[in-house]
Amino acid sequence: MILTLTPNPSIDRTVSLAGELVRGAVQRVDSVTSQGGGKGVNISRASVSAGHPTMAVLPAAKDDPFVIELLAAGIDCRPVRPAGDVRVNITITEPDGTTTKLNSPGATVEQVHLDAMSDALLARAGSADWAVLAGSLPPGAPAEFYADVVRRLRGTVAKVAVDTSEAPLRALVEALPGAAPHLMKPNGEELASFTGGDADVLEADPHKAAAAARTLVDRGVEAVLATLGGNGAVLVTAEGAWHATPPPTTVVSTVGAGDSSLFGYVLGDIRGLTPPQRLALAVAYGSAAAALPGTTIPEPSHLRPELVTVTALGGTA
Numbered sequence: 001m002i003l004t005l006t007p008n009p010s011i012d013r014t015v016s017l018a019g020e021l022v023r024g025a026v027q028r029v030d031s032v033t034s035q036g037g038g039k040g041v042n043i044s045r046a047s048v049s050a051g052h053p054t055m056a057v058l059p060a061a062k063d064d065p066f067v068i069e070l071l072a073a074g075i076d077c078r079p080v081r082p083a084g085d086v087r088v089n090i091t092i093t094e095p096d097g098t099t100t101k102l103n104s105p106g107a108t109v110e111q112v113h114l115d116a117m118s119d120a121l122l123a124r125a126g127s128a129d130w131a132v133l134a135g136s137l138p139p140g141a142p143a144e145f146y147a148d149v150v151r152r153l154r155g156t157v158a159k160v161a162v163d164t165s166e167a168p169l170r171a172l173v174e175a176l177p178g179a180a181p182h183l184m185k186p187n188g189e190e191l192a193s194f195t196g197g198d199a200d201v202l203e204a205d206p207h208k209a210a211a212a213a214r215t216l217v218d219r220g221v222e223a224v225l226a227t228l229g230g231n232g233a234v235l236v237t238a239e240g241a242w243h244a245t246p247p248p249t250t251v252v253s254t255v256g257a258g259d260s261s262l263f264g265y266v267l268g269d270i271r272g273l274t275p276p277q278r279l280a281l282a283v284a285y286g287s288a289a290a291a292l293p294g295t296t297i298p299e300p301s302h303l304r305p306e307l308v309t310v311t312a313l314g315g316t317a
Contacts, residue, residue: 001053002266003128003158005121006040007114007145008106008138009058010089011066014255014294017094033294036066037089039134039163041075042259043266045297046285048074050267055128057120059113059138060086078124080116083107083138091294097251106138114141118149125156130266133181134163134259143167147175159183159269163262165190177220184216185225185262203228206243210234210313214241223275225265225282227258232308233286235265235279240312244279246287247307256295261286280308 016030040056047054056075059082060067066086070077084107092100125131131153133146146168153160161183162172169186172179173194188203195202195212202209206228213224213236227233232245264285268278284305288298 001128002047003131004040004044004056005133006038006058008136009038010087012037012089012295014091036069037295039259042256043263044075046263049299080120083109083113091255093253099254108140109138125158128158129270131158132161137168143171147172147179150179150181180220182222184221187227206234210236210241232283242276242279244283244308244310246283247304249287249291251290252293257286257289260289276310280305280310283308
């Protein structure tokens with residue numbers, strides 16, 4: 001089972017434009033879609049589509065339409081006491097795939113809300129293959145929240161993955177190796193935020209991205225999956241480093257692509273795939289998500305892992 005925690009879930013509303021976004025103008029909209037989301041929720045959606053058991057822990061009222069929608073989608077949703085209403089995030093997509101996101105902060109939490117989330121997660125970690133902590137933290141949560149939860153999860157049988165950014169990511173890095181998860185999934189910008197490198201350079205150069213990711217492995221993280229946008233992804237472990245290039249993809253929306261990549265890696269690990277095979281599945285999932293509208297999570301039929309090229313990288317130690 002894949003257990004997910006989404007501390008700051010969202011109703012994801014995607015507005016697809018007929019033309020290029022122009023500030024200050026009145027523009028025609030092709031379509032508007034809305035669904036319950038958040039990084040952990042997206043990973044649980046992918047797990048349901050792949051026919052793999054999942055459970056999503058998140059703050060929301062049991063009778064919230066957000067929760068009802070997830071249950072209707074087949075997601076075993078375990079809501080805990082919320083601090084307020086689920087936030088609404090707006091994504092604007094242009095015909096060429098350019099994506100603009102407007103994310104609201106969410107309700108301000110207190111310690112009682114954080115305890116409810118972490119306790120619910122820990123109570124179920126004993127039956128999970130992986131526990132995935134994903135997304136931003138709500139206002140009021142200390143930046144160290146993820147690091148503290150990882151420390152507690154390391155005492156369970158579940159492997160731990162973390163996908164976050166900004167202050168929570170910096171706090172997790174600062175807490176290494178004591179709070180080292182089994183997997184971290186930064187993108188180029190997030191790698192640059194704690195290595196001091198240039199995000200554009202890291203995304204363009206897999207060797208430099210792998211060298212930056214290696215700093216996390218050297219501090220106790222078992223595997224780092226660094227997503228590089230159109231340049232695919234790199235995977236770094238103690239045993240080696242690999243770069244995967246995606247199949248030809250017409251990008252429709254990048255929302256959820258990173259979440260899908262993370263799920264692909266975790267699923268590959270559960271299936272006993274080798275590191276290069278896990279990386280190929282991760283990139284296949286990410287590129288499939290980018291080819292779909294809004295926050296649509298790919299199904300196995302959308303994948304083309306046989307078109308992903310994986311190359312071993314040297315000189316990253």
